[in-house]
Amino acid sequence: MTTPTPGQGPVPHAASLRGAVDLSALKRPRTQAPEARGTAGAGADAGAAAAYIVEANQESFPSLIQLSAQVPVIVELTAAWSDLAAQLAPVMEKVAREFAGRFVLARVDVDASPGIAQAFQLQSVPAAVALLKGQPIPLFQGLAREDELRSFVNELLKVAHANGVTGRAGGAEAEAAAEEPPLPxxxxxxxxxxxxxxxxxxxxxxxxxxxxxxxxxxxxxxxxxxxxxxxxxxxxxxxxxxxxxxxxxxxxxxxxxxxxxxxxxxxxxxxxxxxxxxxxxxxxxxxxxxxxxxxxxxxxxxxxxxxxxxxxxxxxxxx
The missing domain is CATH 1.25.40 (Serine Threonine Protein Phosphatase 5, Tetratricopeptide repeat)
Incomplete structure (x- = not known):
């Protein structure tokens, strides 16, 4: 398992996608919000988790890029045929629930959204990439233990805080991201x-x-x-x-x-x-x-x- 240290220093730029990989082909006008999973529990718990555990695809991905200016986003790249991805998924969701909206977990099926996999230069699944202010930061490929995931998230949140990304999923910050003005x-x-x-x-x-x-x-x-x-x-x-x-x-x-x-x-x-x-x-x-x-x-x-x-x-x- 490869577990590189999270990158540092995303750049404030509401409309630019720069840094580790080129995501510009995924940048389109916002068309819809990512689809909420709603699988984290029942009642109020499910509603809360739906704000920060989502299914994403190529259509909804631009909204994640925009949201990452307010709340850190971790993109989980997965595939239905991957046994390793099936093992990682519940661990990712558990850690996401523990952090309760301090980051958004967005799951992407790379077979359904090959453009996202290509933009991230994906070598294998599962893998995880963070987004901060539109900048992608590779986290790991393969499996990761709960303690490793928590470590990644804590480091990511430190970088996010240093760059002013301190919102929570479902809060006013996320609403503000949805209302971002059009580009010049x-x-x-x-x-x-x-x-x-x-x-x-x-x-x-x-x-x-x-x-x-x-x-x-x-x-x-x-x-x-x-x-x-x-x-x-x-x-x-x-x-x-x-x-x-x-x-x-x-x-x-x-x-x-x-x-x-x-x-x-x-x-x-x-x-x-x-x-x-x-x-x-x-x-x-x-x-x-x-x-x-x-x-x-x-x-x-x-x-x-x-x-x-x-x-x-x-x-x-x-x-």
Whole structure:
């Protein structure tokens, strides 16, 4: 069983999906709330549990992304044919009931919603991924014991509290998330283009938004994310990694593998690789790597502690 430590530092951005994996294809206007399970008990207990134990699918997933700005969401990725998933499910529900709405447990059948599995780069079921302010944080794959789950949840809640996500499922915060105002027109145009797979049009919309409002940090972050998606759109991951290993001094090979690492969730590896390159490079190559690092900082999010750490390392490498 693989049980990586929960990630840290989700970024406040009501309309952006950045971080460990690319969820932009799942971002659509809110159509419906996730379907409540109502399986945690009878009467009032069942009603309470229904607020924080839900079944989700590709149609309802955007509402979970929105809700994660107010309440932490743990996505349980499962399948009817998996014996391990059947063993994990009651343990997940038990822990969710113990925390009584401090996080939402959303169960997703990956066979019924393959787009979600693809967005999370799912390797096997069961697996669990947290959402905080729209940013996915891998938790574990395979089985997990009750004590391990509680540990994951407690760490997740610490990160959530540090980032202002302190609501409870079913409370006023969840209602506020449901009433989130529409996106600015150019931002909506960009997201519609992303959904259609037209990254060039999305980038153009973000650039127009920045031309109108240079201080639009959401547009800046969105543009950085879309440009990353453009660079990786037809990339061969195996070829990129082989080239980077064979040619450690090759600028383009190192930039490409750093892009791949950020998209795959290996954020610290990507940052460390490029900081090392900056330290030994000079002239135009050094500036090119510095500029790419700044773009990737925008992808991950300025308030992410991994970005703060990498900024400090970059400053030391430059000066």
């Amino acid at each position: 027109p150019l931002h909506q145009e960009a997201f519609d283009a992303i959904e259609a797979g037209d990254y060039a049009a999305a980038a153009a919309a973000y650039r127009k938004a920045l031309a109108e409002q240079p201080g639009d940090n959401d547009a800046k972050a969105g543009l950085a994310q879309v440009e990353l998606m453009q660079r990786l759109e037809s990339a061969d991951a195996n070829a990129i990694r082989a080239a980077a290993a064979e040619r450690p001094e090759d600028l383009q090979a190192q930039l490409a593998v750093a892009d791949l690492d950020v998209a795959g969730g290996h954020v610290e590896d990507a940052f460390a690789r490029l900081v090392r390159f900056v330290a030994r490079a000079a002239g135009d190559e050094r500036e090119a790597v510095r500029a790419r690092l700044v773009e990737l900082f925008d992808v991950v999010g300025a308030s992410d502690p991994r970005v703060a750490k990498a900024r400090q390392a970059l400053a030391r490498a430059l000066f």
